[in-house]
Amino acid sequence: FPSHDKIPALILKITPLSEEKLVVKKASFPLKKIENQKTNHFFLPETISAAEKTANYFLSTIGNVLEAFTPSSILGKLFTLKSPTKKGSKRPGENGIYTLQGGISDRLQDYKSLIREHFAKGESVLILVPTIAEANNFHKELSRGIERYSYIFESSQKPKDIITNWKQALISKHPVMITTTPFALTIPRADLGCIILERENSRGFKTLHNPPIS
Numbered sequence: 001f002p003s004h005d006k007i008p009a010l011i012l013k014i015t016p017l018s019e020e021k022l023v024v025k026k027a028s029f030p031l032k033k034i035e036n037q038k039t040n041h042f043f044l045p046e047t048i049s050a051a052e053k054t055a056n057y058f059l060s061t062i063g064n065v066l067e068a069f070t071p072s073s074i075l076g077k078l079f080t081l082k083s084p085t086k087k088g089s090k091r092p093g094e095n096g097i098y099t100l101q102g103g104i105s106d107r108l109q110d111y112k113s114l115i116r117e118h119f120a121k122g123e124s125v126l127i128l129v130p131t132i133a134e135a136n137n138f139h140k141e142l143s144r145g146i147e148r149y150s151y152i153f154e155s156s157q158k159p160k161d162i163i164t165n166w167k168q169a170l171i172s173k174h175p176v177m178i179t180t181t182p183f184a185l186t187i188p189r190a191d192l193g194c195i196i197l198e199r200e201n202s203r204g205f206k207t208l209h210n211p212p213i214s
Contacts, residue, residue, distance in 0.1 A: 008078045042078055044188045058213045068213050069185040073159035108141055115177055123193025124175040130204025132156050139179040150177045153184035
C-alpha cells in the first residue's frame with residue numbers, strides 16, 4: 001500500500017516485541033514499523049467479544065462477523081466517527097433472558113412497556129427484526145411519543161441518512177430506541193440495557209456470507 005493510505009485494523013491483542021523475538025525471526029514476511037498511529041475505539045468491547053464467539057461458532061472470522069452486522073457506509077467512516085462513551089458494565093448475572101408470547105398487538109404493548117421501563121433507568125433499547133418491512137412497521141408503532149429519541153437502520157436507506165442517524169444516535173445524552181435489521185447490530189451505544197429479538201426463528205437473520213452467519 002502507498003505510504004499515504006490509511007489502513008484500518010482491528011487490534012485484538014498487543015504483545016511486547018521482546019516476548020515474540022523468536023516468532024519474528026522465523027516469520028516468512030518482513031515487518032515494518034507503523035507510523036502515525038491513530039486509535040479509535042469504534043466497537044464496544046462486548047461487541048468484539050460477541051463477534052469472536054460468533055466467528056468461532058460459525059467457522060468464520062471476527063472481521064466477517066463485524067462486516068456482516070455493520071453498514072458499509074459506517075465502516076468507511078472509521079477514522080471520523082465518534083467513539084462510543086463507555087458506561088460502567090452491568091454486574092455478571094444482572095442481565096436476564098425472557099421469552100414473550102402472544103400476537104403482534106400484545107407483543108407491541110409488551111415492547112412499549114419495556115422501552116418505558118428502561119428509559120426510566122437511563123438505558124437505551126435495541127429492537128432487532130429480520131426484515132426491512134418489519135423494521136419500518138415496528139419503528140412506526142414503537143416510536144410514537146418518543147420520536148426525538150428513536151432511530152431506525154435498514155439496508156434500503158441512503159448512506160448519508162445512515163451516517164446521520166448513526167451519529168445522532170450515539171451523541172444523544174438521553175436513552176434511545178433503535179430499531180434495526182441485523183444490518184446495524186453493532187451500533188456502539190454503551191448504555192444499551194435491553195435487546196428485543198423479534199421473530200428469533202426467522203430465516204431473515206441468516207446472512208448471505210459463506211459460511212452463513214446468524
